[in-house]
Amino acid sequence: MALEAAASDRRVVHDRWSLLTRQVAMVAFVVCVLTGAILMFWYDPTSSTVRYQGSHAPLQGVEMSGALASTLDISFDVRGGLLVRQLHHWTASVMIAALMLHILRIFFTGGFRRPRRLGWVLLFGILFASMGAGLSGMVLPDDLLSGSSLAVLDGVLKSVPIVGTWLSGLLFQGRFPSGALATFYPAHVLVLPLAMIGLGVVLLRREARQNPPIAGRNRTATVARWVGLFGLVSGALTLVAGFVTVNPVWAFGPADPANATAGAAAPWYMAFLDGAQRLVPPGLEVVWAGRTWTLALLLPLGVVGLFLTAAVAYPFVEEWASGDRGGHRGPTQPRSTPTRTALGAAGVTFYGVLWAAAGSDFFALIFALSLEDVVLAFQIALVLGPVSAFVLTRRVCLELQLRDRDAVLRGSPTGRMVRLPSGGFIDVHEMPDGSERRGEERQVGGRHTRVS
Numbered sequence: 513m514a515l516e517a518a519a520s521d522r523r524v525v526h527d528r529w530s531l532l533t534r535q536v537a538m539v540a541f542v543v544c545v546l547t548g549a550i551l552m553f554w555y556d557p558t559s560s561t562v563r564y565q566g567s568h569a570p571l572q573g574v575e576m577s578g579a580l581a582s583t584l585d586i587s588f589d590v591r592g593g594l595l596v597r598q599l600h601h602w603t604a605s606v607m608i609a610a611l612m613l614h615i616l617r618i619f620f621t622g623g624f625r626r627p628r629r630l631g632w633v634l635l636f637g638i639l640f641a642s643m644g645a646g647l648s649g650m651v652l653p654d655d656l657l658s659g660s661s662l663a664v665l666d667g668v669l670k671s672v673p674i675v676g677t678w679l680s681g682l683l684f685q686g687r688f689p690s691g692a693l694a695t696f697y698p699a700h701v702l703v704l705p706l707a708m709i710g711l712g713v714v715l716l717r718r719e720a721r722q723n724p725p726i727a728g729r730n731r732t733a734t735v736a737r738w739v740g741l742f743g744l745v746s747g748a749l750t751l752v753a754g755f756v757t758v759n760p761v762w763a764f765g766p767a768d769p770a771n772a773t774a775g776a777a778a779p780w781y782m783a784f785l786d787g788a789q790r791l792v793p794p795g796l797e798v799v800w801a802g803r804t805w806t807l808a809l810l811l812p813l814g815v816v817g818l819f820l821t822a823a824v825a826y827p828f829v830e831e832w833a834s835g836d837r838g839g840h841r842g843p844t845q846p847r848s849t850p851t852r853t854a855l856g857a858a859g860v861t862f863y864g865v866l867w868a869a870a871g872s873d874f875f876a877l878i879f880a881l882s883l884e885d886v887v888l889a890f891q892i893a894l895v896l897g898p899v900s901a902f903v904l905t906r907r908v909c910l911e912l913q914l915r916d917r918d919a920v921l922r923g924s925p926t927g928r929m930v931r932l933p934s935g936g937f938i939d940v941h942e943m944p945d946g947s948e949r950r951g952e953e954r955q956v957g958g959r960h961t962r963v964s
């Protein structure tokens with residue numbers, strides 16, 4: 513009997529709907545690797561200049577890198593090439609979004625506590641590697657958008673005091689921007705995917721040790737479920753890739769260090785870094801030791817770095833603060849841990865404000881406001897938003913706890929009203945044990961009212 517209970521308990525753990533986000537991330541990763549492998553047949557990772565001779569008329573005869581010419585060929589001259597490119601791009605986005613949702617779910621249900629603390633750190637490792645893969649992938653077409661990203665990246669690196677120039681030289685192999693492909697291509701197709709696979713395998717093996725497979729479990733059903741999920745996710749992504757254009761490199765043209773694309777923006781998953789950079793007050797510089805030290809890039813990098821470090825280290829900090837060193841199985845309701853849930857809401861708000869601030873110029877344009885006013889509004893929101901989110905969420909959690917207590921003590925309302933011979937009304941509550949409880953009738957101000 514006990515064995516059955518344990519087995520069914522484990523089965524519940526394996527089949528929860530809340531695991532869907534992570535399963536979608538895994539499927540998206542597989543599709544991403546498959547489509548990436550197909551792209552490698554035609555993509556040419558060279559920065560040497562060629563004259564475009566493909567079928568996209570507006571760019572015919574234009575000088576560009578071999579990388580952009582091959583990306584245009586994939587888009588216009590390889591049968592199904594554009595679909596595969598778009599599918600690769602969309603799966604990358606969906607994978608990162610699914611990973612983020614999975615991390616949020618784990619945070620709000622306390623799934624990072626012992627014995628899963630290391631799993632939390634590994635998940636962040638996978639998220640950072642996939643963001644790196646997304647960013648390095650965006651560089652590969654070597655179009656004007658890639659060039660703008662590289663110029664920003666080079667500026668950020670060079671703003672790091674003392675080692676900045678050296679860092680830039682290392683990343684671009686001493687040849688900015690043409691050396692970028694020599695670093696980013698192997699990082700994109702080999703190093704980062706292998707890092708993601710390695711981290712994923714360690715994570716899954718740890719989980720398998722913590723949740724050993726159930727004896728007699730129906731393997732065929734598991735395989736069928738995975739095949740079904742793969743079909744659904746890849747089918748939906750193929751539809752999106754077929755109908756929704758993403759990264760139209762032909763509209764931007766070749767990279768040019770002297771130009772930036774109008775409306776150029778970071779990929780959505782990197783936008784929070786862009787937003788952080790836009791919210792730094794101007795003129796943050798100090799002159800020291802005969803040099804000018806600018807904080808315009810160091811400050812946002814430091815703030816975002818602290819935020820991410822706090823997120824990764826959270827399980828250890830919470831354990832230290834609460835003194836709870838026991839093992840935990842199963843999720844906790846967010847309302848049961850108001851402070852953690854409130855901290856999570858504050859973190860999401862902080863991230864959200866940085867993310868939205870990346871579009872400050874769009875907001876200024878759409879609402880016909882001055883850019884300075886929009887930036888000021890975001891700066892205020894960055895300070896007040898997380899504090900308000902913390903206070904509000906904590907309050908809501910405590911209210912929900914009170915409601916839960918009420919439901920136990922006084923039952924939950926059934927919505928049924930009973931009229932009494934005296935003319936008053938009472939409503940009927942259902943107690944947790946299934947019994948019914950009727951509210952008391954009381955006369956208030958000449959009207960009959962139920963008070964439970």
Ligand code: HEM
Pocket residue numbers: 544545547548549551552555583586597600601604605607642643645646647648649650651652653700701702705758759
């Ligand atoms: C073994 C795995 C992978 C291989 C072989 C691969 C290969 C490639 C190649 C050859 C390109 C350039 C072609 C082009 O831009 O059209 C590319 C672009 C790209 N890759 Fe990957 N990739 C892999 C994994 C990933 C992963 C894990 C991500 C993201 C998390 C990713 C995101 C991207 C993005 C966003 C682009 C730009 C696509 C575009 O042009 O719109 N790739 N990849």
